[in-house]
């Protein structure tokens with residue numbers, strides 16, 4: 001299997017504080033990889049380094065075949081990124097957001113127009129193309145943000161707490177999109193605080209105070225810690241955290 005993410009002893013310091021503490025792991029093509037950890041564990045900081053948005057203090061890594069230190073520009077055009085804080089423009093319409101992001105991700109105008117209706121139809125948003133995004137329900141916005149982040153068919157999509165603030169039924173609808181993307185060969189790297197979502201991942205890593213304390217499939221982790229669910233696995237590990245946000 002091809003490794004689309006591979007890092008060795010990756011670390012990030014802010015002054016004397018080590019936010020990400022020499023982590024090593026890999027992700028294979030097409031995997032749905034869950035990146036878990038309590039608040040402040042270092043998930044976002046690690047993810048930003050993988051996306052080429054922040055330089056590591058120490059360590060090496062390759063993402064989609066490129067070096068995260070020296071080739072971050074090549075990485076940026078081959079990935080998609082969605083977070084709660086950075087996603088759609090609320091004051092633009094559905095159509096305008098798709099066009100804008102397609103352009104940012106380097107797609108040609110004709111290609112954007114060709115694919116736009118497919119995406120809108122898939123999301124059930126054909127009649128909402130001219131609606132301002134801020135008028136859409138939160139769950140719909142999240143699905144649209146995901147579709148926008150994967151519109152250019154990136155090799156990996158990074159999702160930083162993509163389903164914050166919506167109920168389990170809406171989260172499940174979001175995960176339908178994730179499965180669809182993974183089935184098309186897009187690798188999904190996702191952080192979440194919801195343990196129902198952790199159960200949906202192929203493999204899960206759990207970060208505590210900047211370090212990866214466990215990494216395996218949900219079923220292997222449950223077996224290892226002899227507990228019925230990921231919720232319990234998470235609590236067993238996260239309660240050892242010293243960092244408090």
Ligand SMILES: Nc1ncnc2c1ncn2[C@@H]1O[C@H](COP(=O)(O)OP(=O)(O)OP(=O)(O)O)[C@@H](O)[C@H]1O
Nearest residue numbers: 014019037038039040041042043044045046243245
């Ligand atoms: N630019 C920065 N300067 C100083 N400290 C930072 C900076 N960015 C993050 N930190 C600190 O690094 C630690 C890890 O933060 P990070 O945002 O990566 O955690 P997280 O696991 O993503 O948490 P959350 O789930 O709350 O988003 C925190 O203690 C945070 O305060």
